[in-house]
Amino acid sequence: xxxxxxxxxxxxxxxxxxxxxxxxxxxxxxxxxxxxxxxxxxxxxxxxxxxxxxxxxxxxxxxxxxxxxxxxxxxxxxxxxxxxxxxxxxxxxxxxxxxxxxxxxxxxxxxxxxxxxxxxxxxxxxxxxxxxxxxxxxxxxxxxxxxxxxxxxxxxxxxxxxxxxxxxxxxxxxxxxxxxxxxxxxxxxxxxxxxxxxxxxxxxxxxxxxxxxxxxxxxxxxxxxxxxxxxxxxxxxxxxxxxxxxxxxxxxxxxxxxxxxxxxxxxxxxxxxxxxxxxxxxxxxxxxxxxxxxxxxxxxxxxxxxxxxxxxxxxxxxxxxxxxxxxxxxxxxxxxxxxxxxxxxxxxxxxxxxxxxxxxxxxxxxxxxxxxxxxxxxxxxxxxxxxxxxxxxxxxxxxxxxxxxxxxxxxxxxxxxxxxxxxxxxxxxxxxxxxxxxxxxxxxxxxxxxxxxxxxxxxxxxxxxxxxxxxxxxxxxxxxxxxxxxxxxxxxxxxxxxxxxxxxxxxxxx
Numbered sequence: 001x002x003x004x005x006x007x008x009x010x011x012x013x014x015x016x017x018x019x020x021x022x023x024x025x026x027x028x029x030x031x032x033x034x035x036x037x038x039x040x041x042x043x044x045x046x047x048x049x050x051x052x053x054x055x056x057x058x059x060x061x062x063x064x065x066x067x068x069x070x071x072x073x074x075x076x077x078x079x080x081x082x083x084x085x086x087x088x089x090x091x092x093x094x095x096x097x098x099x100x101x102x103x104x105x106x107x108x109x110x111x112x113x114x115x116x117x118x119x120x121x122x123x124x125x126x127x128x129x130x131x132x133x134x135x136x137x138x139x140x141x142x143x144x145x146x147x148x149x150x151x152x153x154x155x156x157x158x159x160x161x162x163x164x165x166x167x168x169x170x171x172x173x174x175x176x177x178x179x180x181x182x183x184x185x186x187x188x189x190x191x192x193x194x195x196x197x198x199x200x201x202x203x204x205x206x207x208x209x210x211x212x213x214x215x216x217x218x219x220x221x222x223x224x225x226x227x228x229x230x231x232x233x234x235x236x237x238x239x240x241x242x243x244x245x246x247x248x249x250x251x252x253x254x255x256x257x258x259x260x261x262x263x264x265x266x267x268x269x270x271x272x273x274x275x276x277x278x279x280x281x282x283x284x285x286x287x288x289x290x291x292x293x294x295x296x297x298x299x300x301x302x303x304x305x306x307x308x309x310x311x312x313x314x315x316x317x318x319x320x321x322x323x324x325x326x327x328x329x330x331x332x333x334x335x336x337x338x339x340x341x342x343x344x345x346x347x348x349x350x351x352x353x354x355x356x357x358x359x360x361x362x363x364x365x366x367x368x369x370x371x372x373x374x375x376x377x378x379x380x381x382x383x384x385x386x387x388x389x390x391x392x393x394x395x396x397x398x399x400x401x402x403x404x405x406x407x408x409x410x411x412x413x414x415x416x417x418x419x420x421x422x423x424x425x426x427x428x429x430x431x432x433x434x435x436x437x438x439x440x441x442x443x444x445x446x447x448x449x450x451x452x453x454x455x456x457x458x459x460x461x462x463x464x465x466x467x468x469x470x471x472x473x474x475x476x477x478x479x480x481x482x483x484x485x486x487x488x489x490x491x492x493x494x495x496x497x498x499x500x501x502x503x504x505x506x507x508x509x510x
Contacts (some may be wrong), residue, residue: 025388027289031250033223034176039251042388043291044225046119046175046182048470050387055080055121057299059130060109061089070116080182081113082121082295084128087162088138094158097165110173114180120173121295123185123229124166126159126213130188131302149190151208160216167220174224184222185295186213189255191235193243202245210238210247227251229295233279239287252287253295254279258324263303263312272315274323280331294328348430350501355432359425359464361391363506367427367462370502383417383474384467392463396479400455405487409447410461411478414438422473427462428452429500436475447482451496 026041038045043052056073058081060066073081083106090104091097098104113120127149128136137148141159146152173179187210195201214226228238228249236242239252258277260268283292298320303311346352347363355362365371373393382392400406410426412434426434426446434446453459467473 029250029289031223031225036176037182037225039225039291041289041291044182050468050470051079051119051182053080053119053121053293054078055082055119057082057084059084060103060106061086066109067112067116070112070118074116074118078118080119080121082123083109084130084136084188085122085124085166086128086130086132086136087126087141087159088132088134088136090166091138091162093138094140095161097162099165099169107169107173110170110179110181114173118180119175120179120181121183121185122170122181123188123295124163124170125188126163127190128188135188149187149209150205151212152205156209156212163213163216164220167217167222171221171223174222176223182224183251184217184224184226185253186210186217186226186228186238186249188229189231189296190228191230191232191237193235193237193245193247197234197236200243207245207247210249214247214249225250227253227293227295229253229255231255233282233286236286239290241287241289242285251290251293253293254282255296256294257298257301259298259301259315259320261298261301263301263307263315267304274320276324276327278331279328292331297328298324347506348501350499351430355427359389359391361462361464362427365503365506366391366393367460367464368430368503369458369460369500371460381474382463382465382477384465384472386472387467387470389464389466392465394461395458396461397458398453398455400491402490402492403486403488404484404491405489406455406484406491407447407482408453409445409480409482410434411445411476411480412436413444413476413478414474416476417474418471419467419469419473421468422475423466423468424473424475425464426477427460427464429454429460450491450494451499454496454500455491455494 028040030038043050056078125136145158146154148155174181192203192206195203226249238249240248260271265272300316301312420438424436428448433448436443
């Protein structure tokens with residue numbers, strides 16, 4: 001016989017609407033010169049709107065049909081294009097620069113990119129590597145100008161005319177002046193801020209050099225964020241989250257070639273073989289309040305002298321892109337749980353392997369039965385009034401009578417949300433039971449079986465809400481009874497407590 005009473009389900013639904021809230025607030029940064037470009041732990045912001053930078057690269061000093069190439073970059077799905085500039089290309093002799101003859105005139109590049117609909121990241125050097133002779137240094141600077149890439153006054157006098165001239169050109173096209181250049185790189189693949197990165201022992205000749213380059217950029221009118229591109233994860237250099245010796249850039253970036261930068265794999269011990277790399281832990285250590293930024297990530301490998309005939313295009317083919325690029329995005333989007341569980345084993349072997357959020361809340365156990373949220377503020381609704389992420393929690397009691405076989409589900413209703421661009425994860429006694437991405441699908445109802453749901457006791461319900469628009473997001477959560485039947489089933493003697501392990505202290509994972 002089907003039962004019509006839903007009294008206990010309705011009571012649970014009312015309880016589910018009173019959630020405690022915990023929101024991790026990351027600082028919002030700007031460089032003090034403008035607020036058009038801001039950034040936080042999650043992303044860059046342009047005029048208040050989040051921007052996931054997805055950039056291709058165009059080497060303009062290897063001349064080609066610029067507009068055609070830019071249109072192909074845009075058609076491939078990129079929203080940004082990066083330009084390296086070569087000091088050698090623009091300064092064939094000391095104390096001269098050429099930004100006017102032929103392809104040396106780079107100003108049309110910015111106009112074309114803007115017309116095509118691409119933001120620009122500019123990388124002037126003075127050292128760029130970029131698989132160029134001497135890393136883009138003009139041949140004349142390698143003789144008689146002292147040690148390079150430090151604060152030697154001879155080297156400083158050599159690079160100043162070029163960096164000043166190119167800074168004056170680029171500054172006219174920054175987004176702060178109506179253009180489309182959003183980031184400006186200082187040097188390239190220089191990771192020597194410290195003599196000892198762990199002890200943070202300063203390397204003053206390198207620090208002075210970077211500070212002079214940054215000051216030169218500002219004096220040339222560059223008021224957009226400055227960033228660096230570390231050659232590997234070992235140096236930990238130039239991040240304001242890690243040190244404060246005066247030459248740290250606005251944004252820290254990391255360079256990576258996981259399948260080897262060379263077709264000769266002997267040049268890359270330990271790399272190759274399609275092995276993904278844990279970048280999230282590195283960024284959590286060096287630049288936790290900044291976006292995880294890979295300004296240079298493998299798109300190919302160069303073929304050195306003595307390398308395989310024809311190169312190694314298959315080493316970074318479509319399979320490489322599918323694996324590594326997706327993994328990078330996944331690490332940034334969801335894998336923010338740090339290194340919890342990597343040394344001591346799975347911190348939640350019963351439920352953890354079924355969850356895919358990887359959020360801060362999961363690492364700290366906010367979603368588990370027995371977690372004390374009594375000191376959290378009480379939220380009147382499950383909502384955010386701006387972009388960001390919040391975690392809500394409630395404990396609800398159920399009491400299903402003997403002889404009743406009932407079936408329950410949670411409804412996640414997004415109909416009142418100001419934007420469909422959000423994600424929601426629902427946890428029931430530590431299990432992820434709902435994933436709602438409203439702009440992609442229309443998942444509303446999520447059944448939960450007995451055993452996971454305690455039919456005669458307290459149940460921990462958690463909701464992780466991620467608003468991806470400045471207008472925020474809102475959902476409502478309701479527990480409803482799908483069906484109930486007279487039955488010999490007695491949920492009161494169901495031995496399922498082992499499926500719902502309680503919270504234990506996880507404070508070491510903060």
